[in-house]
Amino acid sequence: MRILLLAPHPFYQARGTPIAVKMVLEFLGARGHQVDVLTYHEGMDVSIPNCRIHRIPRVPGVSNIRPGFSFKKLVCDGVMFASCLRMMRRNRYDLVHAVEEAAFIAVVMKSLTGVPYVYDMDSSLAEQMIDSFPRLEMAYPALRRFEAAAVRRSAGVLTVCAALEDVAHGHAPGTPVGRVEDTTLLSDTRNPNGTALLPNETAGAPVAMYVGNLEHYQGIDLLLEGFRHTLDRVPEARLVIVGGRDDDIARYTRRCAALGIRPAVLFLGPKPVTVLADLLREADVLVSPRLKGLNTPMKIYSYLDSGTAVLATRLRTHTQVLDDRTAYLVDPEPLALGSGLAALLRDPSLRQRLASHAKDYVQREFTPEAARRKLESFYAMIESRAAGARA
Template structure:
């Protein structure tokens, strides 16, 4: 198929949604599809057969575009409209694959060019807006209204998790839905390693590790406060935090200092995705303290695939993928999260048991071949769907 894929991110870079988009492109390329990608001006080019990347105009004062809602993304999304319109007037696409908020641009192309689209739903835009700016809660029904229209107008919806699939069901009960869960980013899964990171950081004892951005919804405050409480009961542990913008790192360094745990906490900043397997191989416990959101953090799949036990909050963001047989789940409170930490720190046999179960879960249900099979199933359905076919013919005959 000839596909227009809209990715409103700095593509490519080693973080959440761009990694998911990269997996999409791998599958599309392997299928033999011809794909034009529209992404922001920032990011690294990737090279796959049949894939061409088009970028929005370079605005010199817009750099380091963050994940989540921001004024920088608003400007880049506006510029994306013109890049998309230029492409659809010059090419005969059969399908638009719209990631996140680009679905509203896809609604424009459907209206004027009769192009069917898939809504690739990595998060609830309505919920995301309110979580980042709580003052908007009073008008959240407006965001939900537009999200509902985007779902209803889509030929199919590809939510990233069960919670979002439930939202789709609520918006449009008969909509075609294929859940495209994220997958592990580990290619080389190592069992154990006493390598460079421990020596570099001079860490003895149990190592806990967090990987990801340091935005508030990730629960870093909960993590640090819980670690401080846990260290009152055992001092045989260190916490390593990988990722985060400089401003966030500085903020949490200050917090760690005031909590009295700075000697036991290491902030390493962003590291290449290619090093993730090595880092996870060296740790003993992985942590996901997220306190907000519905979608499962992408890091969870790599965490579990590493064979290391995961300590996570017992919220739907986690429980739609894991349970207490393959993870240590606790209430999102400092006391309970600290209690879970201490249990894992002090019980090596429990760590092995939970870690092995988590790895088995990923290999059975959340591997790249499973993701590939689901996406192929969706595209095969679209090719056979009569409505899509009629729309294709109508557009091609113009």
Template sequence: MRILFLAPQPFFEARGTPINVRNMVTALSELGHEVDLLVYPHGDNVDIPNVRIHRVIRIPGLGKAPIGPSKEKVIYDAAMMIHAFTTLVRGKYDAIHAVEDAAFMAWPLSWLFGVPFVFDMDSIMSDQLRYSRFMRDGFLLKAFERMESAALRSASMVITVCGHLTEAAALRVDRSKIFQIEDTPMTGAPPPGLAVEKLRAELGLPEGCEPVVYTGNLEKYQGIDLLLDSAVEVAREHPSVRIVVVGGSGADVEKYKAKAGAMGLGANVVFAGPKPPETMPTYYELADILVSPRIEGTNTPLKIYTYLDTGKPVVATDLPTHTQALNRDVAMLARPEKMEFARAILLLLNDKGLRRALGDRGREYVRSNFSYASFRKKLEEAYKHIR
């Protein structure tokens, strides 16, 4: 099958959606499909067998599209629509695979060219608009919801990444069209001990400190403010603790670094900044505890599967974004309040045996339920229903 895969994202970047896109096109390629991947002009070049990467034109004076809704995204989506149209004029495709807002491109293109399209639903976009406050007018939000529903109904197939999204989609389309394909961990080979010690020295971590590691962007919905508020309480009992924050744009890193300093956490919080994917296993190995303090959203963060696969204990907020994938047998779940989140971290810092047991159970759970082989098999079954 020849597939036009529309991913309106900078590609490649080491964060949730671009990683999921890479997994998806890699699996499709391994299953024997021919994939043309159309993405934004920004991002790192990667080689994926049997996948041709095409980039929309870089628009002078327009910067990289940030995470979430933005004027840059609107403009680059328009450019992607034009590029996709000309691509379909030039060649014959068997399916259009549309990630998130690309569904609004695939919907009319599917009708124009008679090509079935897949709606790859990684979130509820109308909810994203509400959270970001990018669109505040109630009438416009309702209109967007109706468009989102119409696109779902027009799709030949809907792929979701978690149970909450499956239930949301099922309110709008028949369940027979919905295929839930959870993300899969991306940890890489364990690093040698010397690499971890070198990283510890580079970060300036003192001997005997207890690293609590967060990875991901520093957008508000990720709960970085909650993490810092909790760190104050943790540091009172464990002055040697170090919260290592990996990821985020330069501006966000500086903003939160200043906030941490003002809170008296200058010695306890280390901002490593964004790092390439190949270095992440070393950060995971460095950690005594991995945290996900997310406070908004409904889709499960991809990093949760990777966290579990490391065998390190996980602390996450007790919200549907996490609980549809996690339970108290494999992770420490805490209400999104500073004292509760701090208490969960402290419980693990004070009990090495609990850390080891929780980490072991988490690894066994994710490898039994969310392996790459399982991910690829689910995708293979879903694509049999393209019509």
């Protein structure tokens, strides 16, 4: 088939959704499909067999587009709509694979051209918009109706977690829904020179680590406020935060100073995926304090595969994958997180038990090979339906 994949974000970047999209493109290319990718003007070019990357025109004044809903994304999506319309008129596509809000573009394209689409649902757009802009609460029912229409009119919905699978089934019980969770990003290779990646300030100290962006929904404020309680019980503990933009790091550095924990918190900034495995292994506990969202954070799968114990908030974003055998789950409030982190840092046998169960679990369920098997099943169904429609 000839497929147009709509990726409404900077592509490629080494973070959640772009990583997942790259995996889908590699799968489709290996399957022999010819894929055109339409994406934002920002991002790194990558070479993927049978795939060509097309970018929207650069938008003046729009740069450094962050994850989540924003005015910048809204502007870029408008430009993407126009670019998509031109591509649909110039080329004969058999299918559109629409990621996140691009499903709304695909709905219009189907009305104009009849080309079916797959809705790649990495999040609930209605939930995401209300989380980002609480003043839109009154518009929530209308947003849900738009989301439901996109699900109903699709050839199938591809979700990344059980919660989103439930959302899709709730919108349209008759629409085919597949689930392909994210996977571990870790390899078995280790740092060849054996040097430590953590700063000297962590030497001999129990280390908790967070890896990821520093957007509000990730729960960084909760983590810092909770770590203050950890230091009351384990004064020698250190918190290492990997990732984040310079302005976010500066803001949270000031927050650490206000909380009186600045000397115990180290911000390392972004690190390449190639060193992720060694970084995670050097920590004693890996933390995911996320507060909002239905989808499971991509970091969780690499956390589980690292051989290091995981602490996470007891919310569905985590519990659809984690349980008390594979992670130390805490209520999403500072004292519970801080006390739980202190207990885990003080208990090496519990850390070892959790890490062992977690690694066995992720190697069974959340490897790239497992994801490809699930994609095979979903796309075999989509291809069969597309062939039937052409016949």
